[in-house]
Amino acid sequence: MAQHQDYKYIVALRDHDNKLLNELYRKSSPGILRWVKANSGTEADAGDLFQEALVSLYHSAHREDFKLTCPIDALIFTICRNKWLSNLRRKNRDEEVRKIEQERYTPESTVESAYERYEQETLERERLDRTLAQLSEKCQKLLRLLGRGVSSSEAAERLGMNGPDTVYRRKNACLKRWRELLSGLK
Amino acid sequence: MTSEDYTTVEKFIAGELSMTEAASFRLRLARDRELAAALADRRQLNAHLRATAREGELRETLDGLNGSYFSRPTSNQIITLRSSLAWGGLVAASLLLFFFMADFFAPPSPGNVYAQFADHPDLFLTVRGEEAAQPVAIEAAYNDKDYARAIELLRPYIAEHPKDDQARLALGISLLEEEQYAEATEIFRNLAGSHSSTTPYANWYLALTAVKQGQDGRAVNFLDLIPASDSFLQVRVSDLREKLEAE
Numbered sequence: 477m478a479q480h481q482d483y484k485y486i487v488a489l490r491d492h493d494n495k496l497l498n499e500l501y502r503k504s505s506p507g508i509l510r511w512v513k514a515n516s517g518t519e520a521d522a523g524d525l526f527q528e529a530l531v532s533l534y535h536s537a538h539r540e541d542f543k544l545t546c547p548i549d550a551l552i553f554t555i556c557r558n559k560w561l562s563n564l565r566r567k568n569r570d571e572e573v574r575k576i577e578q579e580r581y582t583p584e585s586t587v588e589s590a591y592e593r594y595e596q597e598t599l600e601r602e603r604l605d606r607t608l609a610q611l612s613e614k615c616q617k618l619l620r621l622l623g624r625g626v627s628s629s630e631a632a633e634r635l636g637m638n639g640p641d642t643v644y645r646r647k648n649a650c651l652k653r654w655r656e657l658l659s660g661l662k
Numbered sequence: 663m664t665s666e667d668y669t670t671v672e673k674f675i676a677g678e679l680s681m682t683e684a685a686s687f688r689l690r691l692a693r694d695r696e697l698a699a700a701l702a703d704r705r706q707l708n709a710h711l712r713a714t715a716r717e718g719e720l721r722e723t724l725d726g727l728n729g730s731y732f733s734r735p736t737s738n739q740i741i742t743l744r745s746s747l748a749w750g751g752l753v754a755a756s757l758l759l760f761f762f763m764a765d766f767f768a769p770p771s772p773g774n775v776y777a778q779f780a781d782h783p784d785l786f787l788t789v790r791g792e793e794a795a796q797p798v799a800i801e802a803a804y805n806d807k808d809y810a811r812a813i814e815l816l817r818p819y820i821a822e823h824p825k826d827d828q829a830r831l832a833l834g835i836s837l838l839e840e841e842q843y844a845e846a847t848e849i850f851r852n853l854a855g856s857h858s859s860t861t862p863y864a865n866w867y868l869a870l871t872a873v874k875q876g877q878d879g880r881a882v883n884f885l886d887l888i889p890a891s892d893s894f895l896q897v898r899v900s901d902l903r904e905k906l907e908a909e
Contacts, residue, residue, distance in 0.1 A: 492716075492723050498730075505731040523732030524858075527724050531857055534720050538709040567824075604710045605855075613883045620886060623711025648669070651704070655668070658703060 482548035489530060490537040500530075504549040508556050516572045517560060529555040536597050543593075546586040554591045607657040615650035622647065663696055671701050675708065718862060718889020725859060775905050776874040779898065780839075785832045787819075800829070809836040827853060827860040831867070838871055847871055854887070862888045862895050869902065878906045 488496035505526055512522035529552045536542050544551070557576070564573050608616060614635065621631045628640035637643055673679050674687050691698050785804045787797035796819055803811040816833040823829060834849035850871065853864035869884035885899050 489720065492720055494723060494727075497723065497727060501727045501731045509732065519732050523728045526732070527721075527728050528857065530724055531717065531720065534717070535710070535713045538713040540705055540709065600706060601710060604707060608710075613880050617883050617886055619707075619711060620715065623708070624715040625712075648672070651668070651672070651707075652665070654707070655700075655703070 480544045480546060480548070483544045485548050486533060486537045486542070486544050489534040497530075500548070501526075504552050507549065507553060511553070511557070512560060515560065515576055516564070516569070521560070521563075522556075525556040525559055526552070528559065532594070532598060535601055536594060539597065542597075544590065546584065546590045550584070550587045551590050551594065554587055555594065558591075603658070603661055607654055607661065610657050611650060611653060614646070615653065618643065618646055619650055619654075663700060667697060668700065671697070671704055674701070675704060716889075717857065721857075721859060721861075722889075775902070776870060778905070779870060779873070779902055782835050782839075785828065787826075787829060800832075804832050804836065807839075809839040812836045813840065827856070827858065831860060831863060834864075834867060838867065838874065841874075843871060843875060866895055866898065873902070873906070882906060 485496060485500045487493070488500065505522075508526050509519060509522045512525060513519065517525075532555065533548075533552070561573060561576055564576070608619070611619070618631060618635060621634065622628075622643075626634070628643040631637070632639050632643045635643075637646065670679070670683075670687060674684060679687060691701065785801050787801055796815070800812060800815045800819055803809075803815055813833065813836045816829055816836065820826065820829050820833060830849055830853060834846045834853070837843075837846035837849065847868065850864045850868045853860045854868060855861075856864075865884045865887045869881040872878070872881035872884060882903065885903055888895050888899050890896060
């Protein structure tokens with residue numbers, strides 16, 4: 477399936493394109509604000525939900541296989557709605573939860589499947605965070621440095637290693653351990 | 663999968679295979695599910711590390727936009743650290759932010775490394791002019807460095823205001839001062855994992871917790887997680903890094 481035309485906003489998130497992000501806020505934030513305020517939330521709650529939804533989508537945007545197959549504001553709304561419901565549930569605000577659940581909200585199938593993929597990606601991210609956190613300090617540091625695009629030579633210098641070859645060997649050892657941890661979670 | 667297979671995956675991702683090797687790798691991918699899964703996992707890790715490395719910068723951009731499209735509490739409301747930091751440009755919060763930053767970035771006093779950097783921010787749970795009893799008592803205890811009392815008062819306050827990141831951070835700092843490291847670390851970790859504007863500050867305090875326990879290597883790891891774009895914290899980060907490297 478082809479990328480939806482709103483995919484440009486996903487690229488804007490990945491590239492921190494202020495102009496397009498401003499356009500996204502202008503287009504999508506009023507709906508979230510109205511809905512959150514109508515459902516016992518404050519403007520600050522709406523802002524937090526909106527921002528967290530964008531940060532999650534930013535992470536998804538880095539996946540090579542990421543596809544946006546529905547309008548982005550519909551996806552953002554579904555993410556914010558579900559997140560707000562889960563916040564209310566956590567605080568045992570049952571009456572408000574019931575009120576929201578009684579709404580006739582049936583997202584289009586493209587939005588529903590986009591949200592399912594988003595949830596799956598969120599779970600995968602949590603799995604990666606868990607496995608990374610279990611690596612040794614040195615491994616975490618090395619992988620994060622390399623992830624930032626730091627060269628092997630610079631990483632060697634910053635971590636007090638002999639040179640790029642040591643970095644390469646160490647990285648492989650770290651990845652081996654990471655794979656073991658990952659397969660333990662599967 | 664052999665270790666050679668994994669090495670080939672790495673080389674494929676890095677673009678280090680020759681054209682012939684890459685073509686043969688692709689052919690193998692089509693029929694070897696295990697190899698394809700290993701490549702997918704590895705690509706996912708790469709993407710995750712890349713995204714995480716620049717998340718701080720994105721948050722900074724979004725904080726600015728959020729300020730234009732969503733207003734924050736300005737009066738008769740409790741202001742949290744999160745709002746103070748994320749909405750630092752707002753007039754209503756700027757006074758509080760000034761007090762906060764002025765103290766936080768005062769020159770460190772001599773002594774051991776932890777003591778030099780443990781000039782904690784003052785706590786402002788209330789907006790000036792508002793005199794809610796509970797926040798006022800907490801501020802008094804915490805700002806007077808009576809951390810045991812602050813812990814006692816902050817616990818019930820946080821139970822009522824679980825989303826108040828400033829109070830949670832203050833509880834973590836109080837526990838750190840009282841050498842209750844496990845609980846302090848848990849609080850900082852939760853804040854660091856919240857992917858909010860408090861995250862860099864939580865990582866800063868995770869670094870200080872490590873320093874206080876003599877785990878300098880661990881401290882540097884947390885310093886690495888603080889985005890370079892956080893110009894406020896970076897001053898402190900580079901000072902602390904220098905001290906740790908000199909030790």
